Amino acid sequence: MSEVRVLIVDDSSVMRKIVERSLRQAGLDPLLAYEASNGADALETLKSKPVDLILTDINMPSMDGLEFLRQLRSQALAPGVPVVMITTEASLDRAKEALAAGAQYFIPKPFSIEQIKARVLPLLKTA
């Protein structure tokens, strides 16, 4: 299996580690994980690093996840790369906002490995 390149965007360094670990436990191995602590840093990373998948939180300083997603689309960065929001902001309105901004799926925190397997892995097969 070829290496999967993932960008994990979350202002929590612990959560970035947990997401990476969860992806590996779900079967994404080998995995190359890039990290960013906010949307602005994530955009900069994507200008030079091609990725196969983006996972992002919503509530972050400097640039939140929804604005990051809008900028991603308007700047045509990472075209065709699936984006999954992983966040405590699990209301229906927030989910609709995220999907309208271009996210493929919305996973609420806390999350399980089974949710990663069921929702994230299939995105890589269809991307």
Added chain:
Amino acid sequence: MECITPQSLREAHPALCDPRNLDASIEEVFSMMLGVSCTRMADASVADGQTDQGTVTAVIGLGGVVSGACVFRCSARAALRLVGRMAGMSFSEVDEMVEDGIGEICNMVAGAWRNRVPELAAHCGLSVPAVVFGKEYDLHMQSLEFQLRCAYGFEDVAFTVAIACGGLQQPKSRAI
């Protein structure tokens, strides 16, 4: 036109004060993220023991139709165990990553509790976590309509979670 009235939120008020909602939120977070099942302890003061090396306290603000906070508190020793278990790492001291981890646990507990009341899920936001590590300090919150404080534990780890809310507000009417 959807309008959530103060009456409907006050009807939900018993659910806000019910410790079983907090129990379920703790179970959800800890089973999924740490792989453990916690039990509620009868005496919250027991969970505050073993604090000679300091305590770690995380606070998440609640804003919108309710104003308040969710406060997660544990000893430094418990913090190392909790974050280590959640991240699959080993920590020997409370550093930035451990504080960050306790903040994330508080964030998820607050979110899980809020999401159990649909009116709150739609009209109550969470702040970013604030985390304090030290000895002999306390937090004081004013104008509380209600406060819920419970202690939980698993193995030899204990912690307390407090939800304090005041000022139930009427959200703005909005068209669907």
